[in-house]
Amino acid sequence: MAFAEQLIAWYETNKRDLPWRNIRNPYFIWLSEVILQQTRVQQGLPYYLRFVETYPTVRALAAAEEKDVLRLWQGLGYYSRARNLLHTALLVVNEHQAEFPTTYKQLKKLKGIGDYTAAAIASFAFDEKVAVVDGNVFRVLARVFGVEDDISQAKSKKVFKEIAERELPNDKVAVYNQAIMEFGALYCKPVSPDCPNCIFLQTCVAAKTNRQTVLPVKNKKTIVKKRYFYYLLFEFEQKLLMHLRGEGDIWQGLYDFVLIEKNQQLLTPATEIIATAQTTQTEEIESEQATVEESHQEVANEKITEIGNEEVSNEEVSKEEIATENQPNAIANLIYPIFEQLNQQDLANFTGKLPIATPTDEKGLYLLRESPTYVHQLTHQTIYVQFWYLAVQNETLAQQLKTATQADFYTLPQVHDLPKPILIENFLKEIFGKLV
Numbered sequence: 243m244a245f246a247e248q249l250i251a252w253y254e255t256n257k258r259d260l261p262w263r264n265i266r267n268p269y270f271i272w273l274s275e276v277i278l279q280q281t282r283v284q285q286g287l288p289y290y291l292r293f294v295e296t297y298p299t300v301r302a303l304a305a306a307e308e309k310d311v312l313r314l315w316q317g318l319g320y321y322s323r324a325r326n327l328l329h330t331a332l333l334v335v336n337e338h339q340a341e342f343p344t345t346y347k348q349l350k351k352l353k354g355i356g357d358y359t360a361a362a363i364a365s366f367a368f369d370e371k372v373a374v375v376d377g378n379v380f381r382v383l384a385r386v387f388g389v390e391d392d393i394s395q396a397k398s399k400k401v402f403k404e405i406a407e408r409e410l411p412n413d414k415v416a417v418y419n420q421a422i423m424e425f426g427a428l429y430c431k432p433v434s435p436d437c438p439n440c441i442f443l444q445t446c447v448a449a450k451t452n453r454q455t456v457l458p459v460k461n462k463k464t465i466v467k468k469r470y471f472y473y474l475l476f477e478f479e480q481k482l483l484m485h486l487r488g489e490g491d492i493w494q495g496l497y498d499f500v501l502i503e504k505n506q507q508l509l510t511p512a513t514e515i516i517a518t519a520q521t522t523q524t525e526e527i528e529s530e531q532a533t534v535e536e537s538h539q540e541v542a543n544e545k546i547t548e549i550g551n552e553e554v555s556n557e558e559v560s561k562e563e564i565a566t567e568n569q570p571n572a573i574a575n576l577i578y579p580i581f582e583q584l585n586q587q588d589l590a591n592f593t594g595k596l597p598i599a600t601p602t603d604e605k606g607l608y609l610l611r612e613s614p615t616y617v618h619q620l621t622h623q624t625i626y627v628q629f630w631y632l633a634v635q636n637e638t639l640a641q642q643l644k645t646a647t648q649a650d651f652y653t654l655p656q657v658h659d660l661p662k663p664i665l666i667e668n669f670l671k672e673i674f675g676k677l678v
């Protein structure tokens with residue numbers, strides 16, 4: 243039996259029942275494919291359902307505000323995907339009368355839709371004979387056919403694409419494309435593939451030569467960078483000072499607190515893991531990383547991590563993070579002395595009410611809590627985080643803080659509605675419980 247026939251027969255009896263299966267709506271297919279990039283199926287499923295319910299059409303999504311889309315995306319990581327979703331939805335509505343193009347070539351021309359997503363939409367929704375090549379496909383093809391091209395090299399994408407196209411059946415293209423990805427996710431997994439029960443055991447090159455751990459070849463290793471975040475959460479009259487993150491780093495468009503970033507850990511060693519939004523131990527995540535690295539034209543997931551990796555976490559950069567062009571010394575003059583004062587004291591896990599002096603001599607600043615150091619693990623970054631929760635009981639000082647940081651005070655219900663990194667959300671829940 244041919245490779246495709248075997249796969250399709252396996253798929254018909256082994257596929258998982260998922261809501262994006264057996265649908266022809268290109269909008270829903272696109273949504274599911276973007277959500278599942280860098281994401282496990284079980285993690286992405288509730289997000290897909292929420293998006294379909296909140297934005298049932300591409301017009302509805304295009305009419306949304308970015309902060310609402312980011313809020314719905316919160317916790318899924320790689321937030322550039324959410325921003326790109328909105329961007330592409332606007333393109334589809336404004337330039338294509340809210341109808342997705344119907345061919346692979348046309349779809350690829352849409353900014354934000356890369357090779358993999360275009361092939362998925364074209365084949366699943368419109369039965370076009372075009373092969374999808376994601377990380378699962380790389381893995382299955384590399385092992386079954388003994389392909390040794392390095393999948394971290396862009397030129398290898400062409401090799402795998404050609405093999406995938408060669409194996410495409412004349413009909414049931416959509417089923418075949420879904421089958422090979424499902425097979426890679428369930429059987430031919432990155433670690434511990436289920437070879438003894440595999441339909442390809444007799445013919446698979448990797449199994450016959452015992453090279454399952456070698457194939458696919460991937461020589462480029464992920465570099466994980468360490469960063470050290472020190473957050474100051476200011477509260478004034480039950481409002482919190484929240485800072486909108488700008489371009490050029492992780493979490494663009496999300497809200498956090500006043501941040502000081504250092505190039506080394508200052509205080510207590512890491513004690514707790516609070517969030518691992520983008521862990522890498524599943525086949526879906528691993529597979530999509532490969533896809534993105536190869537294509538360099540999928541959604542900008544990789545870009546955001548590259549930016550993160552290139553960013554030098556030195557003190558000067560950190561000051562720039564929250565300083566403004568008009569007030570370059572504002573952070574240095576007001577926030578840094580407060581931070582240094584907190585930093586110099588041995589306050590690990592402090593709770594209480596400790597007066598803190600301010601450089602403007604305004605009274606009414608109190609430390610209520612200092613957190614232990616947490617570890618927030620992202621795919622390309624390990625972030626060590628510590629929080630200080632401070633009460634401001636002086637209106638002049640509150641205004642000075644707001645001006646210096648160009649942040650705003652928000653009520654708790656408003657904070658609830660803002661898109662936030664998961665580590666910020668978790669700390670707020672620690673302090674305020676269900677209010678946020």
Ligand code: SF4
Nearest residue numbers: 430435437440446449
């Ligand atoms: S025999 Fe093992 S390595 Fe080969 S395709 Fe099957 S699960 Fe993958």
